[in-house]
Amino acid sequence: MDNAASINVAVRIRPPSAWEAARLPDPTDSTRPFFGDGQLSAQARPTTFGQFRNIIAYEEDGSLIYDPMDPQAEAIYRTKGYLPPGTYRYKHRKYQYDNVFGPHITQKEVFERTTKPLLDGILDGYNGTVFAYGATGCGKTHTISGTPTDPGIIYATMAELFQRIDERKEDYTVDVSLSFLEIYNEEIRDLLSPAGVPAPRGGLAIREDSANRVTVVGLTEVVPTNADEVNTIVQAGNARRTQSPTHANATSSRSHAVLQVSVIQSPRTPGVTEERTVATLSIIDLAGSERASATKNMGKRMVEGANINKSLLALGNCINALCEPRTRAHIPYRNSKLTRLLKFSLGGNCRTVMIVCVAPTSAHLEDTGNTLAYANRAKEIKTKVSKNIMDVDRHVGQYVEAINRLNDEVRELKAKLAGEMAMENEAVRRRRANAAKAVEAARNEIRALATKSRTMLCTGSFTAGNTAASNAKLEVIRARLKQIEAGGELTSDLETEKALLSSVATAEEEVIKKEADTLSRASNTAAMFTTNVGLAQKRKGEDWDESAPALLKMEGDVVLAEMRAAQAEHERDGLKNALTGQAQVIAALVGMLARTNALVGDGARMLNTLSESGTTPEEIATKLQTIVEINDKAFSEVIGVSTKSVAPTGKTAFTNLSAPPAPAARKRTSFTGANIAVRPRQSTGARRTSLNGLGSPGRRGHGFKSPRKQSSMRPNPANARKVAEKKSVRWAVPIDPAADLADPTTPTPKATALPTIESQEWEDDRTDDSSTSAAEASTSMSLDAAALSWGNSNSASAQKPQDQSGDQDPESKVLITLKEEDEPTPRRTVLGDHNPSVGKGRRKSITGPTRSDRPRRRSSLIPQLSPRHSSASKAVEPPAHRKSPKKPKRNSLLGALSSSRMIRPSLLKIGVETPTSTSAKPSWK
Numbered sequence: 001m002d003n004a005a006s007i008n009v010a011v012r013i014r015p016p017s018a019w020e021a022a023r024l025p026d027p028t029d030s031t032r033p034f035f036g037d038g039q040l041s042a043q044a045r046p047t048t049f050g051q052f053r054n055i056i057a058y059e060e061d062g063s064l065i066y067d068p069m070d071p072q073a074e075a076i077y078r079t080k081g082y083l084p085p086g087t088y089r090y091k092h093r094k095y096q097y098d099n100v101f102g103p104h105i106t107q108k109e110v111f112e113r114t115t116k117p118l119l120d121g122i123l124d125g126y127n128g129t130v131f132a133y134g135a136t137g138c139g140k141t142h143t144i145s146g147t148p149t150d151p152g153i154i155y156a157t158m159a160e161l162f163q164r165i166d167e168r169k170e171d172y173t174v175d176v177s178l179s180f181l182e183i184y185n186e187e188i189r190d191l192l193s194p195a196g197v198p199a200p201r202g203g204l205a206i207r208e209d210s211a212n213r214v215t216v217v218g219l220t221e222v223v224p225t226n227a228d229e230v231n232t233i234v235q236a237g238n239a240r241r242t243q244s245p246t247h248a249n250a251t252s253s254r255s256h257a258v259l260q261v262s263v264i265q266s267p268r269t270p271g272v273t274e275e276r277t278v279a280t281l282s283i284i285d286l287a288g289s290e291r292a293s294a295t296k297n298m299g300k301r302m303v304e305g306a307n308i309n310k311s312l313l314a315l316g317n318c319i320n321a322l323c324e325p326r327t328r329a330h331i332p333y334r335n336s337k338l339t340r341l342l343k344f345s346l347g348g349n350c351r352t353v354m355i356v357c358v359a360p361t362s363a364h365l366e367d368t369g370n371t372l373a374y375a376n377r378a379k380e381i382k383t384k385v386s387k388n389i390m391d392v393d394r395h396v397g398q399y400v401e402a403i404n405r406l407n408d409e410v411r412e413l414k415a416k417l418a419g420e421m422a423m424e425n426e427a428v429r430r431r432r433a434n435a436a437k438a439v440e441a442a443r444n445e446i447r448a449l450a451t452k453s454r455t456m457l458c459t460g461s462f463t464a465g466n467t468a469a470s471n472a473k474l475e476v477i478r479a480r481l482k483q484i485e486a487g488g489e490l491t492s493d494l495e496t497e498k499a500l501l502s503s504v505a506t507a508e509e510e511v512i513k514k515e516a517d518t519l520s521r522a523s524n525t526a527a528m529f530t531t532n533v534g535l536a537q538k539r540k541g542e543d544w545d546e547s548a549p550a551l552l553k554m555e556g557d558v559v560l561a562e563m564r565a566a567q568a569e570h571e572r573d574g575l576k577n578a579l580t581g582q583a584q585v586i587a588a589l590v591g592m593l594a595r596t597n598a599l600v601g602d603g604a605r606m607l608n609t610l611s612e613s614g615t616t617p618e619e620i621a622t623k624l625q626t627i628v629e630i631n632d633k634a635f636s637e638v639i640g641v642s643t644k645s646v647a648p649t650g651k652t653a654f655t656n657l658s659a660p661p662a663p664a665a666r667k668r669t670s671f672t673g674a675n676i677a678v679r680p681r682q683s684t685g686a687r688r689t690s691l692n693g694l695g696s697p698g699r700r701g702h703g704f705k706s707p708r709k710q711s712s713m714r715p716n717p718a719n720a721r722k723v724a725e726k727k728s729v730r731w732a733v734p735i736d737p738a739a740d741l742a743d744p745t746t747p748t749p750k751a752t753a754l755p756t757i758e759s760q761e762w763e764d765d766r767t768d769d770s771s772t773s774a775a776e777a778s779t780s781m782s783l784d785a786a787a788l789s790w791g792n793s794n795s796a797s798a799q800k801p802q803d804q805s806g807d808q809d810p811e812s813k814v815l816i817t818l819k820e821e822d823e824p825t826p827r828r829t830v831l832g833d834h835n836p837s838v839g840k841g842r843r844k845s846i847t848g849p850t851r852s853d854r855p856r857r858r859s860s861l862i863p864q865l866s867p868r869h870s871s872a873s874k875a876v877e878p879p880a881h882r883k884s885p886k887k888p889k890r891n892s893l894l895g896a897l898s899s900s901r902m903i904r905p906s907l908l909k910i911g912v913e914t915p916t917s918t919s920a921k922p923s924w925k
């Protein structure tokens, strides 16, 4: 489709040269003299005072005033009286162009607003021409070619062209070729001809073909691949261009230079008929018009100038003819080589841009006036543009070629597609693999965190269990101490009790203090562990699939849950360990107490029957003292302090001991730690005794006799008998497990914590058999058979075995009732099923034969703590009296405690294993 188009005319005003600038008036000086050529003559002359002035005023919208009126200068002129007839009158001619570029406008901006719009057409098959016109030295070459540092329109155009070709290379094949020529003295010269090839005489010939194309015969065509290459080519061509210094321009181009860029574009998919678009972009740097008088050229330069002027005159005539509808039928293109070359650029199928270069000062007043008038005329020229489409019909041979090309293209596309798919698959596979690797790494990290923290956290939990037990113990001990202190003045027995309990409490506090550090570290580790697992759970990767975060979350939750389970197990182990150790200590102490009770009873009986036994009171006293020493030794070893080391200062309560009244009902106390301190009931009105001392607290107002009122602390046998009869002390005896064994379903009384002990009823199991000796009573206490063994009164070497129950498993031999406070659950006893005396008349202790069954123990009056020698793996054996009348070798309780891995060092200062030893090894999954 044809489009009507006008020549786009832009005026570029170059900056004043240094020579001009030096002669321009200072714009701030209002007293400057009037200057100018002052003539109306056609010939320009130097200004009156050797000074120039600006002769162009312009606006950005393209309006321009040539030789504008200067009111100030005129006023000065008139003031000075210079107004003779024929004096200078400002031309003040107004023009309107498509663009006016001031001196400050850059090359790039000139390109953007003049040539760039042509490029859209070039790739669509529309021809385009850009030419620079103007007087010599006005900036044509600068605008078209520029300098290496500030390239002109050619470089900017080619850079843009190659970029656009690159953008459409998928769809089109674009061939670019260029030629560069000059018209010098009406001869066409090839500026790109290979070196050494002589130029034809008279220059290259111009041909015009039937398709209205002008071609130069024999012109070299080069195929550039990028803008830089073009720039190099143009610079090389410019170097070969005829240039000579003239008076007006030191680097004056003495020829017209024409760069022709041919662009042929064909679609990449060829059909039977190929539709190619062909376009030519011509970029022309004309030689400058010159006035011979101004240039002062002589000889050759003058001939050059004449030829230049001739061709420019021909161009002007063509432009005039093109603008005149009357003369449009005949345009004198043939008058010069230049107009012949520009024939289709000016009046044919071409979009044309004319960049008119002018100087800004009055030094070029006339040239500038002519140029602007010329340009104003040129903008009237109308061209008709149409798309240059070439339909190439193929003959048979070309079909084969086209098919081959198509096949090649199909192959190329298939390979590309396959490559892309392979790349995509590879990329997806790599992404997945990376994601899986990252997820696995994160999971491993979570697992590693667990492994790293497990030991500390489990140790902490075990310690927490131990500490909880210690705290519970401490609470009980402190309550008891408070109770003792509340009683006022202390008797020696209470002082002893207080000292021992304080000592145990101090040891316990020390342990808790030490454990606090472990607990704190475990707590820090737990916080860090939870935080780190949380962070690892929240980790995200760009290329992870959706399941990855869920997987991580699950992994973290599992690890946290496993850790919590392990911690709970260890805390339970810690508690169990503390409880077992505690139970064994209790068993040891109760055993000790029971035996002591029995022996004291024996002593009392012996005192009663001094004449029969033939023993002296002194001997009995010695034995009793031995009991004290052995007990002290045991105290030292079990709780770390002995009664002897306490050195009581209080009054003795011994002489005030008296028997409690007959109980109202049978009541039992449970055998929990809290009940160790069970005291006689006050409500009975009887004097109370302490379980852990031989005397009751000598409280005033409770019916106790003051020890001072006793005739002697150490009674003679007769007195002792009297005292024994009179006082018939009743002890708060722990429950007889035999009762439980007799009927396991019998509900067990509640274990009562210390604060409620005062109100608790208690009674000896044998209150209805008051004549039964204390020794016999002691046998009814069900104690850990292993922890109880009778020792020789004098030395360990003279020990005699009393029973065999020590062979049983250490943990299974704890006969002490284990029950929660206030929990009415039946007591657990280990040996209950083996008690042969269940339901057979008088209850018997399961720990050994009854008094009638067993040999007399006169030779073993003193209780001896003996260890159990059995291994943990040994099965529970029936009580000794069922198994064999022969008694096994007795072992000391200390040994038993040593062999037990559950006794804590704080309580047992002998070489036993710590809670973290193998027996307490966590049972992790």
Ligand SMILES: Nc1ncnc2c1ncn2[C@@H]1O[C@H](COP(=O)(O)OP(=O)(O)OP(=O)(O)O)[C@@H](O)[C@H]1O
Binding pocket: 013, 014, 015, 103, 134, 135, 136, 137, 138, 139, 140, 141, 142, 143, 249, 251, 252, 253, 254, 286, 287, 288, 289, 357
């Ligand atoms: N816009 C411009 N900015 C800076 N310098 C310019 C500008 N235009 C021209 N000049 C300078 O003016 C001088 C003359 O310019 P140029 O050679 O391009 O003129 P010309 O019109 O090509 O002259 P001729 O017709 O004689 O070849 C050069 O030194 C050039 O660098």
